[in-house]
Amino acid sequence: MRAIGIKHFGDTPALMECPVPEPAGGQVQVAIDAAATNPLDAAIASGSLAALGEYRFPLTLGMDGAGTVTAVGDGVTQFQVGDRVFGQFWSQPLRFGTFAECCVVQAAPAFGALATIPDDLPSHMAAALPTSGMTAVGAIDHLQVPEGGTLLVIGATGGVGTFAVQVAAAAGIRVVATASARHAEQVRELGAAEIVVRGAEPLDRALRGLAPEGFDAVLDVVGDRSATRLAAGAVRDGGALLSTAFGVDEHLLTDQRLRTENYRLDRKPERLAEISGLVTAGTVRPVIGARLPLEAAPRALAGRFEVTDLRGKTVLQV
Numbered sequence: 001m002r003a004i005g006i007k008h009f010g011d012t013p014a015l016m017e018c019p020v021p022e023p024a025g026g027q028v029q030v031a032i033d034a035a036a037t038n039p040l041d042a043a044i045a046s047g048s049l050a051a052l053g054e055y056r057f058p059l060t061l062g063m064d065g066a067g068t069v070t071a072v073g074d075g076v077t078q079f080q081v082g083d084r085v086f087g088q089f090w091s092q093p094l095r096f097g098t099f100a101e102c103c104v105v106q107a108a109p110a111f112g113a114l115a116t117i118p119d120d121l122p123s124h125m126a127a128a129l130p131t132s133g134m135t136a137v138g139a140i141d142h143l144q145v146p147e148g149g150t151l152l153v154i155g156a157t158g159g160v161g162t163f164a165v166q167v168a169a170a171a172g173i174r175v176v177a178t179a180s181a182r183h184a185e186q187v188r189e190l191g192a193a194e195i196v197v198r199g200a201e202p203l204d205r206a207l208r209g210l211a212p213e214g215f216d217a218v219l220d221v222v223g224d225r226s227a228t229r230l231a232a233g234a235v236r237d238g239g240a241l242l243s244t245a246f247g248v249d250e251h252l253l254t255d256q257r258l259r260t261e262n263y264r265l266d267r268k269p270e271r272l273a274e275i276s277g278l279v280t281a282g283t284v285r286p287v288i289g290a291r292l293p294l295e296a297a298p299r300a301l302a303g304r305f306e307v308t309d310l311r312g313k314t315v316l317q318v
Ligand SMILES: NC(=O)c1ccc[n+]([C@@H]2O[C@H](COP(=O)([O-])OP(=O)(O)OC[C@H]3O[C@@H](n4cnc5c(N)ncnc54)[C@H](OP(=O)(O)O)[C@@H]3O)[C@@H](O)[C@H]2O)c1
Pocket: 038, 039, 040, 131, 132, 135, 155, 156, 157, 158, 159, 160, 161, 180, 198, 221, 222, 223, 224, 244, 245, 263, 264, 265, 311, 312
């Protein structure tokens, strides 16, 4: 079968021919229809997350995906052959990812989450949800912004940002989002009430004008620590600042005035159910900036492809 992977940490991901993996006890085998990229994939390939878990090589990359169960191992009761499933396919040890025609994963993945695809949700949309969607609902949950409160989203045009703007707006939160000028209108359509155009004026000055009483919370998905520090100054006393990209530095972590956190995705099965529920209800939609063939995964991971609309998610059609 065709798969995109690496033989060693640090390799440039490439197309490989691999044997079809068979499910062991507790695992399911899934024929992948569609997969989606995340910054996590390049981080895994580089070896920078080597300490996080166990890896086996050759390693097929890809965490997010959707497909059909083609075989189940002993002891699997949650799924059966023919079920359409999606999720974050993060087994332990990690060996078989979603950038492949077929993969195997624990039915209850050690680090990820797997669920049945809601009826009528196409595979390419299901594949676009897991990591970014779970992170957006988890981060908004941790921030605890009251209905009618004001949230700043730093980096609203990518995977997590496009979900976070929609999830927060649907919860009755007034969303202010940073974006480049050419994407301002599209981010507004996702539900942002105000856009701070990147580079148009100093961030602290722009923020003061948009929330004179102070923001209730900030969600950072970019990781620019100077920007998060400026944003922290615009949060009211007792407000919250959370980063999914390690944008909260030591100084901010010890700031007694605010609740600050470098967030790591938690309670994944629950989060997967939450985000798919919002999509099924028509409250949130995955923004898919590019749909590429599996062979284009190395280009996608390197960011070498055209996006005409918002970046959102990049989906690989298998
Ligand atoms: N902690 C966790 O559990 C967890 C889970 C998921 C993701 N993450 C992390 O969260 C971050 C976001 O993930 P993602 O999937 O949303 O990534 P993404 O799709 O690549 O989006 C990144 C966003 O950052 C913006 N951006 C990039 N460089 C920028 C800069 N210099 N100034 C301002 N904005 C900039 C992008 O805007 P443009 O498109 O306009 O360039 C885009 O909106 C990544 O660091 C990822 O590793 C963490």
